[in-house]
Amino acid sequence: MGDYGIKVTNPGYDISSTEPRDYIINSAYGTVKNALTGSGTVTVPASSSVTVTIAHGLSFIPLCLFYTELSSGSGKYFLGAVRLTTPDADAGNIYVNNSLDGDGNPINTYVDATNLVISYRNVAGSDEDIDYFYVIFGDSGS
Amino acid sequence: MADDYGIKISKEGYDVKTTSVENLIMTSVYNLLKTKLVGTYDGVGTVAHGLSYTPIYISRTKGGTLERMSFNSNASIDSTNLNLEGLLIKKYYIFYQQAI
Amino acid sequence: MGDYGIKVMKEGYSINDTDIRNILLSSKYNMLKYHIDTTGNLTVTAGNTSGSINFAHSLGYIPIFLAYVQHSWVESVERELPFGRSPQPLIETAYADSTNVTCRVNMTAQPADKTFVFRVIIFKDKIL
Numbered sequence: 001m002g003d004y005g006i007k008v009t010n011p012g013y014d015i016s017s018t019e020p021r022d023y024i025i026n027s028a029y030g031t032v033k034n035a036l037t038g039s040g041t042v043t044v045p046a047s048s049s050v051t052v053t054i055a056h057g058l059s060f061i062p063l064c065l066f067y068t069e070l071s072s073g074s075g076k077y078f079l080g081a082v083r084l085t086t087p088d089a090d091a092g093n094i095y096v097n098n099s100l101d102g103d104g105n106p107i108n109t110y111v112d113a114t115n116l117v118i119s120y121r122n123v124a125g126s127d128e129d130i131d132y133f134y135v136i137f138g139d140s141g142s
Numbered sequence: 143m144a145d146d147y148g149i150k151i152s153k154e155g156y157d158v159k160t161t162s163v164e165n166l167i168m169t170s171v172y173n174l175l176k177t178k179l180v181g182t183y184d185g186v187g188t189v190a191h192g193l194s195y196t197p198i199y200i201s202r203t204k205g206g207t208l209e210r211m212s213f214n215s216n217a218s219i220d221s222t223n224l225n226l227e228g229l230l231i232k233k234y235y236i237f238y239q240q241a242i
Numbered sequence: 243m244g245d246y247g248i249k250v251m252k253e254g255y256s257i258n259d260t261d262i263r264n265i266l267l268s269s270k271y272n273m274l275k276y277h278i279d280t281t282g283n284l285t286v287t288a289g290n291t292s293g294s295i296n297f298a299h300s301l302g303y304i305p306i307f308l309a310y311v312q313h314s315w316v317e318s319v320e321r322e323l324p325f326g327r328s329p330q331p332l333i334e335t336a337y338a339d340s341t342n343v344t345c346r347v348n349m350t351a352q353p354a355d356k357t358f359v360f361r362v363i364i365f366k367d368k369i370l
Binding site: 032074 | 248250252262263265266267268271272273274304306307308309323324327328329333335336337338339340344346348367369370
């Protein structure tokens with residue numbers, strides 16, 4: 001019995017190529033799958049922190065990406081757990097809490113088998129509303 | 143004879159004939175991010191990826207006793223190896239580049 | 243009318259398997275589509291503490307992206323962004339807007355120029 005699947009090469013490349021980069025799609029090679037994407041707005045209280053909890057509905061710890069418009073209305077979405085010295089020209093007064101406890105466990109920003117959890121800290125004296133976006137992949141992150 | 147061939151699938155609710163690329167699940171016009179190697183590694187070491195170039199990777203770290211992954215990478219990559227750093231368990235994905 | 247699409251499972255798994263981790267490709271789940279993969283150098287000259295470099299993407303919306311940095315003066319490896327966090331002496335971050343992906347450096351001043359090689363992978367897929 002032969003080898004079955006789907007494969008499509010880039011223009012100019014032969015379908016018999018063995019170089020993975022010649023392919024646009026090739027079922028011999030997996031890809032990460034966007035199981036869940038979403039966005040939201042959260043109010044980060046003045047001189048305090050807030051936690052965003054996103055239930056992902058998967059039975060395992062998934063691979064995730066998240067992006068945050070740390071400075072409200074800036075249109076600048078930062079990748080990942082960013083902690084710059086605040087206030088910052090692009091990130092404003094907000095940063096991502098990304099600490100570990102004494103045993104090395106992430107305590108405020110992490111993903112587990114139930115949720116993606118992101119903690120934001122506001123160093124300003126007034127509340128700020130910020131937007132975030134996340135991609136949760138249907139692929140194991142642990 | 144038509145000269146444009148391929149596969150195209152739109153997201154639910156979008157007309158596959160007219161919608162723009164960000165509303166497509168896949169299209170044979172644009173490369174998908176293809177996975178080369180996926181694994182976990184405990185501690186410090188290297189994983190040979192077998193590619194002749196520096197590929198894209200994502201690494202996440204588990205620390206301690208809780209079943210949680212942080213967003214710390216604790217890894218770097220070159221044209222030969224993924225280099226795992228720190229006394230923690232890492233979960234890694236290595237991807238092929240798009241077209242040469 | 244039934245459920246149509248394309249689905250390919252990993253080797254050894256039944257097409258009826260419902261665990262998403264066992265799927266290789268599926269039209270049910272969006273997959274990241276490449277837009278560009280590009281590099282650029284940023285030199286922070288001696289005595290300075292910050293810098294940034296823009297990578298134009300021409301998409302007209304804010305895209306999903308990944309970014310990496312090579313500290314060319316000391317190593318040949320690439321590291322995922324964000325790298326470092328306040329109050330560490332070297333922090334590299336990246337953000338996207340509707341025009342560019344921007345990679346940034348914040349660092350303590352150094353006595354010599356430092357050249358950062360940034361690499362960004364920008365996808366067609368949208369944040370906003």
